[in-house]
Amino acid sequence: MNDRFKPSVVLAAVLSVSAAANASADTAHIFWKDLRPATQAVAEDAGLPMIAAKLPDHGETLSLSLQDRTIQLAGYALPVDRDGDLVYQFLLVPWTGACSHMPTPPPNQIVLVTPAHPYKMSQAYQPVAVTGALKPDKEKSQLFILDGVSVIQSGYSVRKAEVVGVDTVPDTITLPVNSPWSFLNKKKN
Numbered sequence: 001m002n003d004r005f006k007p008s009v010v011l012a013a014v015l016s017v018s019a020a021a022n023a024s025a026d027t028a029h030i031f032w033k034d035l036r037p038a039t040q041a042v043a044e045d046a047g048l049p050m051i052a053a054k055l056p057d058h059g060e061t062l063s064l065s066l067q068d069r070t071i072q073l074a075g076y077a078l079p080v081d082r083d084g085d086l087v088y089q090f091l092l093v094p095w096t097g098a099c100s101h102m103p104t105p106p107p108n109q110i111v112l113v114t115p116a117h118p119y120k121m122s123q124a125y126q127p128v129a130v131t132g133a134l135k136p137d138k139e140k141s142q143l144f145i146l147d148g149v150s151v152i153q154s155g156y157s158v159r160k161a162e163v164v165g166v167d168t169v170p171d172t173i174t175l176p177v178n179s180p181w182s183f184l185n186k187k188k189n
Contacts, residue, residue, distance in 0.1 A: 074128070
């Protein structure tokens, strides 16, 4: 390499590493409770996860404290728009089975995610972490499930999201053993 280009290459590498470190430092690692207003009921009641029908506002009150912030949130991906194993849009939900096998979470516990690049997904409810700008944005999505079509309202969206698979979701809800949906608790290998 020509000696007069070495300082430029070194400077570009340093700036690149510095920009990546700043982007990571500006990312708020959040949990599902952060999407609820502080005054809203806790996530579990009567042996079931929080569902919209149990809440006075049906879970439509959104938390605006994280609006337009870059966040990272782990949850379970439920495909909305897919072609084979490539997913172009999905709902991020706080527990497995939400929206299709059991009652729908409130809108403030559902995030509509559009990945920056199609995400290769092997199964519904695959645990993922999503990073991107969070927007309070109520949208309705059609979800095609075995027994028909459901219309699901999400309270937030993340567009151009970076999506990575994860082993666990730190704040997932484990259903009680006597719940009719306890089969969803089984660990995936």
